[in-house]
Amino acid sequence: TDAIKYYLSSIDAFVKNNDKESLQTVTERITKLSPDNIPLRVKLAEYFQKEGYTENTAKEYVSIGQICEKKGEIDKAKEFYEKAVEIYPRYEKIYDIVTDFYKSLQLYDDAIKLLEKGLELYPEKTELKLKKAEILLMKGSIADAKAILNDIIASNPEKETLTQSTRLLVDAYLAEDKKDLAWENLTSILLELFNLEGKSTVMKLVDRFRDSHGKEVSERLIEIFKALEDSEGLFQEYVRYGDYLKQEGDLNGALQKYKEAQKIRQDDDELNQRIYQIELSLSQAQEVKVDEKKEKKSSDEKIVDADIFIRYGLYEEALDILEKLKVEEPENIEVHKRLKSIYLETNDKEQAVTECLILSRIYDKLGEYENKEQALKEAFDINPEDPRLIELTHKQEEPSQLYTSQETEFVGTTLPELEEEEFKEQAEPAFGFEQLEDTTSVETPPVEELTELIAEADFYYRQGLLNDALNVYERLLSIHPDREEFRERIEEIKNRLAPADKEAQTEESTALQEDESIKMETPLSEEPSQAVSFEPPTEPIQEETEEELITEELSAATEEEISAPEPELTSEVMEIFEEFKKGIADELEEEDYETHYNLGIAYKEMGLLDDAIKEFQIAKQDPERRVHVMSMLGVCYMEKQLYSLAIDAYKGALEGMEEKNESYYGTMFDLANAYEKNGDLKAALDIYVKVYGWDSKFREVDKRINNLKKMLSEDSGEAEIAEEEPPKRKDRISYI
Incomplete structure (x- = not known):
């Protein structure tokens, strides 16, 4: 306190002598001794104001306001800040300090008034303009903020000021959701911003x-x-x-x-x-083309491909290759070895044992008995409880029944049964081979031959080779006519082959009718179509609005307008495809949009437009694929000449495109083409012009524009003539 008294007496002397520098030094020393003593600092401020030292008074009040703000006494802080501004508004630092105070309290109008007051005194102060633009952005007055910022940028300011102005302009464009302009401005100052x-x-x-x-x-x-x-x-x-x-x-x-x-x-x-x-x-996607034909890979190359997949744990891909190769080469030892290893890796013991048994049979045929025994030993190591292996053990223990028992190395396996509606394996109770009665009328072949025959029939049946399977089962039935299992399987195969035989007869009849029609030189339009298509005539579907539109347009169109028929297929292929579609419909869930989309693409490539459209209409519910799906719907509708639906589809695709790139304008071009085909030439021309503004060389859009202008001008001329003629007719009627 003695020191403060000494300094206060010194202040009086310095004021009387007008020694401002010494006065400033003494004031700083007093405030250092008691920095948070508000009453002391208020008395100092009042003393300076009394003696006419307004700048010192303003500085002291600002310091007092900062102390109050720090303590949370907001009202007092506001009072001292505003008193400082009123006493000495030319104190430049006051605008930064008090503006930040107002900004923290969201008192944007107060901040703007303060800054406008500062700009009246210092109109060229860029810092005050930047502060005002920042507050205006916070307030939501984006247009006013942009006007200030653009003025600052146009004045070629210093590098740091330019960076700050552009940075605020980026915020303004983001607030307007103009990301292209925001990014364009940001990228020019990005390096400086990192430093700043x-x-x-x-x-x-x-x-x-x-x-x-x-x-x-x-x-x-x-x-x-x-x-x-x-x-x-x-x-x-x-x-x-x-x-x-x-x-x-x-x-x-x-x-x-x-x-x-x-x-x-x-x-x-x-x-x-x-x-x-x-x-x-x-490496897998690489395709080698020789004279525009794909080289067919050898079995060894396919096995190498499977090895790569196995090495990296891609077992499904490897199985796909090996199962196909197994059909082509059923006794390829390397294929069965790799299948066995995959099943072991995936813990499918039943299939692994099956591959071991197949290997043992192949080795037995080749006379490699050591390898055969090794394969059987490995099967026992994998699963000694496997019913097929137990039966093999029983056969060894009961040699007297080798020729009266029909157990084989495949007893206990399940024979897949292919239903008419789906091409997939389903479990079926295994053949239970009961002990046969002794028959002397038919000579019983050795058990190894019976084993091979049953395995062969089983293999043909599982692979869908029904005619081959039928021949083997008939041979087995001739050996054992009392075996109901063989008889039932033969009857089942014949039932399944019957529709194919009928279709073959129908196809042959169709071919004869077509030959007859050619000889008679009957016009094609008068000949009834005998081809079977994927889309047979059905009653119009009225469940969905979009399909109703398709039905209406199809009924209104002439035969010439609907000139893109579905591809014609043989009855055999038709039957297979219909079975495939039924199986897919049963298994595929509505929400599996990815599969619906892929099916749509496949149908489109096959030319099956109606099937493709159905799949795309489901897949368009997926927001991630909606743009692509709507584009594909547009393509399909265009090919079916359903132009109004194509227009809606392309519009839907454009709505989901955020970036205006080549894909965007390509879809715009397709939309214009749809309008043109639909007869709305004015709308088509407007869109072509937009595409032209983006790239005048894009898909020869300039020629499209010139052609449409010519067509529209001709239509306009005819319209003018038509408008002039009615008055003449009216005059003539009046005269009469």
Whole structure:
């Protein structure tokens, strides 16, 4: 307190001598001795104001306001701040301090009034303009804020001011949801922002553009991180860029970016796994073409492909190759070995034992008895409780019954039964071979031959080779005519073959009728169609609005308008395809949009437009694929000349496109074409012009525009003539 008294007496002397520097020094010393003593500082401020030192008074009141704000005494702080502004508004620092105070309380109008007062005194102060633009953005006055910011940028300010102004302009465009303009401005100042605001702050801003400008963001950040020598940031952006390219299907581009990231961090397991997966996909997707024909792979090459899949745990892909090869070469030992290894890996003991038994039979045929015994031993090691192996053991224990018992190495296995409506394996009770009575009328072949016959019949049946299976079962029945199992299987196969025989007869009859029609030179339009199509005539479906529209347009169109018929197929192929569709309909869930979409693509490529449309109408409910599905619907509707539906489909696709790139304008072009085909030439012309504005060389759009203008001008001329004629007729009637 003695020191304060001394300093206060000194203040009086310095005031009388007008020694401002000494006065400032003494004041600072007093406030250091008791910085939070508000009553003391208020007395100092009042003393300065009394003596006419207004600037010192304002500074002291600002300091008091900051102390009150820090203590949470907001009303007092506001009072002292406003008193400081009133006493000495030319104190420049007051505008930053008090504006931030108002901003923290969301008192935007008070802040704007304060800044306008400052701009009256300092009209060229860019800092005050920036502050005002920032407050206007917070208030929601985006247009006013943009006007101020554009004025600042147009004045060619210093680099830091330009960066701050552009940064605020980015916020303004984001508030208006104009991401293209926002990104265009941000990318020009991105490097300066890293230096000005720091990496974490800038990355939060940049992440807001990843959904709309993903690749562009990564490209720009890669440049910046290279300049800043930020290896961690560079690694992350290379990986992100690779992910974007992979999602777009550009596997080679993605692989290149991943390998750039690998140079930075070679021991990253996740990255190395991505690289491996892409390299594997590329190696499998590579196609070698010779004179535009695919080289057919040999069995050894197919086995190598299966080995690659097995090595990396892709068992389903390997099984797909091996099962097909098993049908082509049923006694290929290498195929069965690999199937056995897959079943062991997937813990399918039953199938693994089956492969061991098949191998033992093949080895027995070849006379390789050691390998046969080894295969059987391995089967016992896998599952000694397997019923087939137990029966084999019983046969060895009861040699006297070898020729009267029909147990085989395949007893206990399930024989798949193919139903008419689905092409898949289903479990069926195994053949139970009871002990046969001794018969002397038919010589019983050796048990090994019976084993081979039953295995052969079983194999043909499972693979769908019904005629071959029928021959073998009939031979077995001739040996054992009292076996009801053989008789039932023969009857079942014949029932299944009967529809195919009828279809073959129908097809032959159709061919004869067509030959007869050619000889008679009957016009094609008068000959009734004998071809079976995937889409037979049915009653109009009235469940969904879109299908009602299709029915109405089809009924209104002439035969010439609907000139794209479904592909004609033989009855045998038709039967198989109908079975396939029934099986898919039973198994496929409505929500499995991906499969519906893939089916639609497949039907479209086959020319089955009605089936494709049905699948796409289901798949369009998937928001992730809606753009692609709507585009495909548009294509299908165009091919069926249902132009109004095509227009709706293309519009739906455009609604889901955020980025205006080549795909967007390609769809615009298709929409214009649909309008043109539908007779709405004006609408088509308007859209073609928009495409022309984007790229005048795109799909020869300039020729389309010129043709439509010519057609519209001709229509306009005819309309004018038509408008002039009615008055003449009216005059003539009046005269009469």
